Structure formats: C-alpha cells, structure tokens
Amino acid sequence: MKAKAIFYHAGCPVCVSAERGVAAALDPQRYQVEIVHLGQQKQRLAEAEKAGVKSVPALVMGGETFHLNFGAALSDLKK
C-alpha cells in the first residue's frame, strides 16, 4: 500500500515551484500525493492546522510536516 503525502498550497508562486519541484518528484511507487489548495478548500484549513502546518507550501507525510520555503501564513488564508 502506498503511503499518503498531502501537499498544501495556496496557488502562490512559491507554492507552484514547490509543487513542481518537490511534490511532483516524490516516488509514485511509494507515495500517493494529494494536492490541496487551501485558498479554494477552506474546509480543510482545520485539518492542515492540526497537522502542524503553519504556512504554505507544506508537505505532510509520514506523520511529519515539512514547510517548503515560505509562501503564505496559514493565518492569512483564514481571512
């Protein structure tokens, strides 16, 4: 079974770079990557926050949260 990786973003330029550069580079044999646009899917903000996401872009996988550079703060996406 593949492990799940969730890439949270907000469509920002830094987010697009991280999606193309890192999220798309994960091994498809081992990971199933879900892309979540928090600007468009605000109902998933709580889930991201619970996973420890402070800013986007961020990758949540293997129980850990990795912030990739800095695009926008999660708090700004709630507005």
Place this chain on the structure above:
Amino acid sequence: MKAKAIFYHAGCPVCVSAERGVAAALDPQRYQVEIVHLGQQKQRLAEAEKAGVKSVPALVMGGETFHLNFGAALSDLKK
C-alpha cells in the same frame, strides 16, 4: 539521465527528519540524490550559499532551492 538533487544538512534533528521524510522519498528512477553534511564538509559551504541555501536542511534540485523547515542557519555553520 537522472536529474541531480542535493540535500544539504548539518546532522540536526530537523535535518534527519527531512532526510528520512523527503530526500529519501524522491523518485529514484528520476533523481540521483546526493547527501552533503555541511558541518563535516565545510568546503562545500560556498557552493551551497551560491545555490541560495540560507539554512539547513535544504534541497537543491531543478535549479531551485527548497528549505525544509528550519534546522540551522548557514551562517552558523561557518563558525
């Protein structure tokens, strides 16, 4: 030919998490990952700095630099 990805770290706990979580998750069919410990290989600090690495852990791939959370500033590794 595989694309090159360089993972710069300094042996810190945040670095170890990012290495196991992200660097090791890259697709081995498409990427050749080199792991560089900047605390032990100080001669590579200049190259990392030139690539835009400000802190470790960081992943340099596809001409872009992705900082993964924050472990230590590059400036502190020069001391």
